[in-house]
Amino acid sequence: MVTRRWNDSDEAKASYVKDLFSALAKRYNVMTDLWTLGLHRLWKRQAMAQLALRPGDRVLDVATGTGDLAFMEQAVVGPEGRVVGVDSCAPMLEVARGREHGAVDFQEGDAMNLHFPDASFDVVTIGFGLRNVADRVQALREFRRVLRPGGHVALAGYERDEEDACTAAYGAVLRTGPEAAAVEGKRGRSGEALLQSPLFEAGECAAFRHEQEADEEGLLGRALSASYAPREPAAVAAFTRRLRAVFAAHQREGQVVLRYVTTVYLARRRG
Numbered sequence: 001m002v003t004r005r006w007n008d009s010d011e012a013k014a015s016y017v018k019d020l021f022s023a024l025a026k027r028y029n030v031m032t033d034l035w036t037l038g039l040h041r042l043w044k045r046q047a048m049a050q051l052a053l054r055p056g057d058r059v060l061d062v063a064t065g066t067g068d069l070a071f072m073e074q075a076v077v078g079p080e081g082r083v084v085g086v087d088s089c090a091p092m093l094e095v096a097r098g099r100e101h102g103a104v105d106f107q108e109g110d111a112m113n114l115h116f117p118d119a120s121f122d123v124v125t126i127g128f129g130l131r132n133v134a135d136r137v138q139a140l141r142e143f144r145r146v147l148r149p150g151g152h153v154a155l156a157g158y159e160r161d162e163e164d165a166c167t168a169a170y171g172a173v174l175r176t177g178p179e180a181a182a183v184e185g186k187r188g189r190s191g192e193a194l195l196q197s198p199l200f201e202a203g204e205c206a207a208f209r210h211e212q213e214a215d216e217e218g219l220l221g222r223a224l225s226a227s228y229a230p231r232e233p234a235a236v237a238a239f240t241r242r243l244r245a246v247f248a249a250h251q252r253e254g255q256v257v258l259r260y261v262t263t264v265y266l267a268r269r270r271g
């Protein structure tokens with residue numbers, strides 16, 4: 001468990017995120033299945049459908065983690081294409097390399113300082129990772145640099161839909177966790193940065209809504225399994241009390257509904 005606090009600098013956030021994913025790496029796939037009740041597979045298929053890759057494409061998957069998107073991409077681009085998966089966290093890449101899908105080239109690297117030549121990819125993707133990158137604008141500069149003219153970038157993400165009152169109340173409790181700001185602070189539609197960037201054009205966003213039901217214990221288990229949930233007994237007790245209050249205020253017949261939205265942002269390199 002990572003308990004170190006971080007200050008507000010980009011370097012401190014990057015180091016916190018690296019430690020967080022290093023500590024999580026071996027459990028990441030199981031935790032993601034639990035946390036999303038398996039829905040992340042659907043979200044990734046939705047992202048792939050928007051992406052419309054072609055056989056032969058050269059694809060860079062940034063913040064590739066344990067490689068889910070990279071493996072899906074490799075299946076489409078085929079042997080005449082190329083997929084490189086880059087992540088700043090070596091233990092996540094170790095898990096990716098152990099997954100027996102062969103052709104993807106996994107390399108350690110930083111989204112904000114990519115070690116690839118200019119114009120060397122047709123498509124850059126980043127799935128469920130931009131919110132963890134300390135400087136998104138610098139990452140977008142790097143994505144543009146490594147894309148060929150006319151190449152595309154795709155950002156997939158998912159967020160709680162906090163227009164919904166119960167989901168907003170749940171999110172507000174999560175943000176009281178001691179390390180939450182490093183991850184939660186980067187939430188919100190992180191892909192909007194792409195639509196606003198002068199480096200890209202023809203931006204579009206597809207959004208898919210999902211909901212998950214939970215009983216009281218399910219809600220508590222879900223919140224307490226967050227990597228940034230409190231661990232100190234007194235803080236856990238306070239966190240649990242707040243969650244129980246959210247449950248009591250919003251439950252209907254012993255269940256609450258949490259709403260999420262998956263977004264896929266696509267844009268073309270300008271110039």
Ligand SMILES: C[S@@+](CC[C@H](N)C(=O)[O-])C[C@H]1O[C@@H](n2cnc3c(N)ncnc32)[C@H](O)[C@@H]1O
Nearest residue numbers: 021063064065087088089110111127128129132
């Ligand atoms: C939530 S995981 C997503 C992994 C994967 N794309 C998926 O969809 O399952 C976020 C990943 O971003 C990586 N990451 C965070 N900051 C990064 C950076 N600056 N450069 C490269 N990878 C980074 C983390 O190490 C982690 O593996």
